[in-house]
Amino acid sequence: MISGIHHISLKCGTKEDFEKAKDFYLNVLGFSVVREWPEGVMIDSGAGLLEIFSNGEGVRTKGALRHIAFATDDADGIAEKVKAAGYEVFIGPKDIVIRSDPEFPARMAFCFGPLGEEIEFFQER
Numbered sequence: 001m002i003s004g005i006h007h008i009s010l011k012c013g014t015k016e017d018f019e020k021a022k023d024f025y026l027n028v029l030g031f032s033v034v035r036e037w038p039e040g041v042m043i044d045s046g047a048g049l050l051e052i053f054s055n056g057e058g059v060r061t062k063g064a065l066r067h068i069a070f071a072t073d074d075a076d077g078i079a080e081k082v083k084a085a086g087y088e089v090f091i092g093p094k095d096i097v098i099r100s101d102p103e104f105p106a107r108m109a110f111c112f113g114p115l116g117e118e119i120e121f122f123q124e125r
Helices: 015-028 075-084
Strands: 007-011 032-037 040-044 049-053 068-071 089-098 104-112 118-124
Touching: 015 040, 015 049, 075 089, 075 104, 075 118
Parallel strands: 007 049, 068 118
Antiparallel strands: 032 040, 040 049, 089 104, 104 118
């Protein structure tokens, strides 16, 4: 009955935060707009949608969502692009091996997005 994740929703506390989030996801990461409405936008990440609301009712400082992970074929390149845009890359890029059966080698980096959200750039090896 479930075919996958449709979208992840982000709420902005101010119009400035909303515009900053749109700029980050559209211009820094290169995603595209699927649709817009007066208080929000839906953005295509390539493997799912991000829904960003400008009406910050209910914004919390912490939640259950740990991070958003985007698949990439160039963790180093996207980390440099994010850093050049003025965002903090707080981990990586670095190689990791997820201790599973079978082991899962990857390269990853983490940054803080425009709303303080943690974003992982995940490159399967």
